Amino acid sequence: MMKPNFKNLIEFKRPLSEFPLQWRFKDPDFDQLAPDLLAQLIPLEEEAALFLWSEINQFQFYKGRSLDPQLFKEYDQLQATDSKAQEIQMWLDKRRIPGNQLIALSWEATEAMLLPWAIFVEHYACFWYPSSDDLTIFDLKLSWVLDWSHFGLLSFGRK
Template identity: 30%
Template sequence: MFSFNSKDKTDIKSFPLFWRWDQNSDSDLSDEELTLIEPLPKSKAFELHERLMLEFKKLPERSPNLISSESPEVNKWLSESLLDDNFVFLSWDDSTAIRLPTSLFVIRYDDFCYPSSDDVFIYPESEAYLLQFHHSEIFTCDQLIDI
C-alpha cells in the first residue's frame, strides 16, 4: 500500500510543472484550487512510480476500459471510474507526482494531462484502479482489485 502524509508535501511553486497552473498560463485553476494540489517530494514520487510500475506490469493483456479525452462524456467516465475515492495521485515520472481531490481532477483533467506530451498515471487512494492518460488523448482504466 502506498502511504502519503500531507505533511510531506512540497511547495507548489517549486513543483516542476507549476508553470502549467500559474497566472501566466492558460489554466483555469483558481487560487483556491491550487491550494488543493499537494506535490510529492521526489522520494515519495519515486516510491509511487515504483508502485505504479509494479501494478502496470501485473495488468492482464486485454483491452482496458477506455475513452477519448475529447469525448463529451469524459467527465462522467472519470467520475465513474474513480468511484468514491476522495483523492488521486498523478504521476508523470519517477520524480514528478501530486495528490489532489478526485473532484478537482475530474473537472480540470485537461490542466493535468496535456495531449501529445504527457503520459500520466492516475491512481486513486483506494488502489482499486489504475487509470492512464496517454499522450494520444486516450484515458484507460484497469481494475486492480475486486470491488
C-alpha cells in the same frame, strides 16, 4: 529518516512554487486554478514521486505499455483526442469515484501529486497535455488505475 509509503505520502508535500509543472495551474497563459483549488493540490517531493513511480512499475497492471484488460473486473477505454471536454468529464464521472477521494497522479519518476478526484475531473486539461504527457492516476489503495497516454487513449481498470 522516514521513507515514503501509501500511508504517509502527504507528509512529503513540497510547495507548489517548487513543483516543475506548477505553471500549468498558475500561469495565465495556460490555466489559472482558483486559490481554493490550488490549496488542495499536494505536489510531492522527489523521494515520494520516486516511490510512486516504483509502485506503478510493480503494479503488474500492464501488458506492454497498456493496461491489461484481463487483470481487471471492470475495464473501459476512451479515445480522448476524439472527444469533447464534456464527454471526457462524463466518462470520468462514470468511474464512480467519490469526489473527495485523494488520488495520486504520476507524470514521471520525479513529478507526482495528490489531489481530490473532483478537481481532476473538472480540470483534467491542466493535468494532461496531449502529445506530451503519459499520466498514471490511481487511488492510494491501488484498487483502480487510470492510464492516460500521450496519444490520448484513456484506459481505466478496477480490480
